[in-house]
Amino acid sequence: xxxxxxxxxxxxxxxxxxxxxxxxxxxxxxxxxxxxxxxxxxxxxxxxxxxxxxxxxxxxxxxxxxxxxxxxxxxxxxxxxxxxxxxxxxxxxxxxxxxxxxxxxxxxxxxxxxxxxxxxxxxxxxxxxxxxxxxxxxxxxxxxxxxxxxxxxxxxxxxxxxxxxxxxxxxxxxxxxxxxxxxxxxxxxxxxxxxxxxxxxxxxxxxxxxxxxxxxxxxxxxxxxxxxxxxxxxxxxxxxxxxxxxxxxxxxxxxxxxxxxxxxxxxxxxxxxxxxxxxxxxxxxxxxxxxxxxxxxxxxxxxxxxxxxxxxxxxxxxxxxxxxxxxxxxxxxxxxxxxxxxxxxxxxxxxxxxxxxxxxxxxxxxxxxxxxxxxxxxxxxxxxxxxxxxxxxxxxxxxxxxxxxxxxxxxxxxxxxxxxxxxxxxxxxxxxxxxxxxxxxxxxxxxxxxxxxxxxxxxxxxxxxxxxxxxxxxxxxxxxxxxxxxxxxxxxxxxxxxxxxxxxxxxxxxxxxxxxxxxxx
Ligand code: ADP
Ligand code: MG
Numbered sequence: 413x414x415x416x417x418x419x420x421x422x423x424x425x426x427x428x429x430x431x432x433x434x435x436x437x438x439x440x441x442x443x444x445x446x447x448x449x450x451x452x453x454x455x456x457x458x459x460x461x462x463x464x465x466x467x468x469x470x471x472x473x474x475x476x477x478x479x480x481x482x483x484x485x486x487x488x489x490x491x492x493x494x495x496x497x498x499x500x501x502x503x504x505x506x507x508x509x510x511x512x513x514x515x516x517x518x519x520x521x522x523x524x525x526x527x528x529x530x531x532x533x534x535x536x537x538x539x540x541x542x543x544x545x546x547x548x549x550x551x552x553x554x555x556x557x558x559x560x561x562x563x564x565x566x567x568x569x570x571x572x573x574x575x576x577x578x579x580x581x582x583x584x585x586x587x588x589x590x591x592x593x594x595x596x597x598x599x600x601x602x603x604x605x606x607x608x609x610x611x612x613x614x615x616x617x618x619x620x621x622x623x624x625x626x627x628x629x630x631x632x633x634x635x636x637x638x639x640x641x642x643x644x645x646x647x648x649x650x651x652x653x654x655x656x657x658x659x660x661x662x663x664x665x666x667x668x669x670x671x672x673x674x675x676x677x678x679x680x681x682x683x684x685x686x687x688x689x690x691x692x693x694x695x696x697x698x699x700x701x702x703x704x705x706x707x708x709x710x711x712x713x714x715x716x717x718x719x720x721x722x723x724x725x726x727x728x729x730x731x732x733x734x735x736x737x738x739x740x741x742x743x744x745x746x747x748x749x750x751x752x753x754x755x756x757x758x759x760x761x762x763x764x765x766x767x768x769x770x771x772x773x774x775x776x777x778x779x780x781x782x783x784x785x786x787x788x789x790x791x792x793x794x795x796x797x798x799x800x801x802x803x804x805x806x807x808x809x810x811x812x813x814x815x816x817x818x819x820x821x822x823x824x825x826x827x828x829x830x831x832x833x834x835x836x837x838x839x840x841x842x843x844x845x846x847x848x849x850x851x852x853x854x855x856x857x858x859x860x861x862x863x864x865x866x867x868x869x870x871x872x873x874x875x876x877x878x879x880x881x882x883x884x885x886x887x888x889x890x891x892x893x894x895x896x897x898x899x900x901x902x903x904x905x906x907x908x909x910x911x912x913x914x915x916x917x918x919x920x921x922x923x924x925x926x927x928x929x930x931x932x933x
Contacts, residue, residue, distance in 0.1 A: 430568065467661050470496045478503060481654035482608040484572075486842060486908075488678055488878035490664025494853060497570055500609055504566045508828035517833025518574035520613075520747030521850050525776065529825050529832075531569055533744050534560060535583055544582040551586055556827075560591045560670035563828060564606055570853065572612035573870070576619035577640035577649075582667045584648045597663050602651045604860045610653070614642055615678045616870045617852055623751065630817050658908045659751045664855055669787045670882050679905075681898030689882065690890055699886035699928045702811050703858035704763065704779060705845045706875050707864050714844035724788075726757035728786050730800040745835045749850055752822050754838060756782055763843035764810075766821050773812050777854040777878075779843050780810035786817055793819060798836070848875050857884050864889025 433448045464897065466474060476483055477500050485493050485879040505513050515528030523530045532538070536557020537547045551557045558676060569575065584603050591604025619641060662671050673686045682690075700707075707713050721728070731754040746752055749765050756762070760782045768774040784807040788795075795803045796821065811816045818838055822853050848861075856878040866872055872895050879885050 431682060453762060461634070462685075464495075466496070466499065467492075467659075467922070469659050469661065470499075471655065473655075473657055473659075474500060474503065476655050476657075477607075477609060478507065482603075482606075482652060483610070483651045484656040485609070485611040485659065486613055486657070487659030488662060488675060489616065489660050489874070490615060491659035492661070492663050493613070493659060494522075494570060494658070495663075497568060497609065497611050501526070501568065504607075504609075508565040512828065512829055513568075514566070515568045515570075515826065516558065517570040519571055519748045519852075520570040522745055522853055523744070523825075524546070524748035524750060524823055526568070526570060527566065527824050527826055528570075529741070529827060530581075530744055530747070531575060531583075531742070533825075534567075534827075535586065536560070537582070537586075540651075542868070544585045547582050548586050548589055550755075551590065552670050558590065560827065561587060561604075566607040566609065567603075569608070569610045570612060573615075573616050574612075574619050575643045577643055577645040578681075579619075580646040581648055584652065591831045596856075603649060604692050608652055610643075613678075614644060614904060615847060615897055616874050617734065618642065618869050618898065624875050627840060632696045640902070642900060643930050645900065656752070656907075656908070663914045664877070665880055667881055670879075671686075674748050674873070677876060678897065679902060680895055682892055687890075687892060689731050690887060693882060693885040693887040694890050695886070699860040700858055702761070702779060702862040704843050704851075705884050706848050706851060706858055706859055706861040706878075707845055708848050708868075708871055710776070710849070713845040713847045717842040720844040721755060721757065721760060721842060724757055724759040728761055728800075729756050729804060730754070731756065731798055731838045732800075733835050733837040734796060735833065736797060737825065737831075739857070741827075741833035742835075744825055745823065748823070748838070749841065750835055750837050751841060752835075754840060755842070756785070756838075756840070758782055759783065761843045762806070762808060762840040762841055762844070764818070765841055766823075766839040768821070768839070772814065774814070774816070775855070777851075777856050778810055778812070780808040781856065782806045783809045783815070788817065795820075798838075806840065807887055808840070849905055851878055854878055859884065860885070860886035862889040863894055864885060864891050866894050869896060872896075891909040 457802035472495060473483055473485055488494055494919045498555060501513065501515055515523075515526050516531040516532055516534045517526060517528060518522040518531055520530055534557075535547075536551045536554040538550060551561060571647060587604040587606055588600045588602065589604075591606070597886040614902060640646070646652075662674075665671050665674065669689065675691055676682055676686050707716070713872055733745075733752045733754075734749065735745065735752070756787075762780055762782055764774060764780075767776050785801070785804045786807050788803050788805050790803040791804065793803060799805075805817050805819060807817050818840055820836050821839040823837075824831045848866070852874050857880060859875070859879055861873055861875045863875075866875070876885065
């Protein structure tokens with residue numbers, strides 16, 4: 413068997429820019445480490461890209477994908493699903509050609525992290541509760557959506573847990589009807605022959621649900637069988653994949669006690685030892701002021717950030733994003749994490765929202781404080797009225813010690829190999845508060861959350877599984893009743909474990925590169 417190992421690519425597709433966006437002068441990306449001279453030893457050196465060796469289970473997925481198979485990659489938080497997806501994208505772009513590989517995710521935040529687009533945007537289906545025939549009509553009327561569906565050879569969908577069963581079924585139907593020329597519907601190939609690479613963890617956030625279903629399993633009154641909700645309940649789910657695989661090696665945390673605790677919470681299980689550990693994180697004292705406060709509701713996040721910013725009583729600097737592209741694609745950028753308007757001042761707590769240099773800890777989720785707003789050379793940074801105060805950039809002292817003038821970065825929305833929208837903005841957000849929804853996928857060093865306020869399945873797990881160690885976890889409102897996994901999800905994952913739901917936090921045992929696969933009949 414051929415083994416592969418790949419280097420991380422911090423960000424993809426800078427070179428694949430369509431003519432419309434290829435205005436190098438306007439969008440020139442300043443050479444990154446200009447701060448070196450000014451900030452002496454603190455400034456990072458040219459990024460190195462050491463090779464990260466894929467685990468056997470990750471290699472198994474890579475082999476399957478290279479053989480043209482469709483895969484579902486699952487596993488708990490921090491097992492490297494998104495990391496593996498990034499490697500597969502690079503590989504498949506070489507195999508199929510960039511223009512036929514489409515990268516999507518269920519949310520704008522997850523799509524931005526992969527420089528992809530939301531699944532809704534890709535599909536061209538718009539919003540609203542309509543049946544699959546109406547959705548197909550919409551796609552047929554949309555020339556560019558029709559083109560995408562016909563052209564795509566490999567389709568990625570990350571954070572699948574937030575895609576519901578109806579949508580998954582409808583998309584399969586649309587793909588089959590648009591792509592396959594067979595006369596009879598029954599002879600058409602599943603997904604019209606598209607190679608599907610789907611990733612996510614159904615124990616994390618579920619599809620958007622109505623209020624009445626929060627923390628209650630959905631059972632329709634009419635049918636005993638229950639309403640379909642999760643994508644794995646779609647009729648076509650098993651037929652969509654050649655292989656379904658659960659990654660078991662956790663990379664985000666290294667403490668086996670914490671891994672074991674999180675594995676339990678993921679499955680809605682907690683014992684007295686686990687609760688004791690969590691209670692140890694509820695000190696009753698004020699949490700570390702540098703800890704990010706996670707809230708289930710975005711309104712609380714905005715309120716806290718605004719109040720804290722105002723309470724500093726410092727001069728506010730406003731950074732307006734520079735956008736290019738059609739309105740509908742720019743709208744997607746707005747639903748992502750990159751703010752169209754960012755307000756900063758000295759003392760503001762901020763979080764980096766782009767992986768700038770992973771080997772210097774300058775990664776998505778790194779937090780720090782703005783210590784100065786520094787005048788920079790307009791020529792070097794091409795500020796173009798980006799900042800309300802001219803050519804000024806924030807100097808951030810990151811919590812791990814590094815000081816850095818944070819320069820504008822570029823995010824793109826890709827449609828195949830076309831850049832359809834770009835946003836240039838300082839890669840920071842205010843970080844006193846953050847929503848649990850937006851933090852799915854992130855790693856945080858310190859967080860504080862009030863567990864009594866969570867209202868849906870997976871929220872406790874998503875919130876807690878962001879930290880690397882228990883030292884960074886500050887809790888309040890610990891309510892064991894909120895630690896709950898949906899029975900349907902538990903049943904689905906039983907397939908991967910041959911019926912056992914054992915919890916084992918020791919990576920050296922449970923994650924000893926043993927791959928649990930479920931091959932559909
Ligand atoms: P997930 O999407 O499953 O939550 P991520 O893809 O975000 O997890 O990965 C979590 C961390 O694990 C990242 O920092 C990533 O670089 C690291 N990682 C993933 N695979 C490996 C590997 N084979 N070796 C070392 N680190 C890895
Ligand atoms: Mg992920």
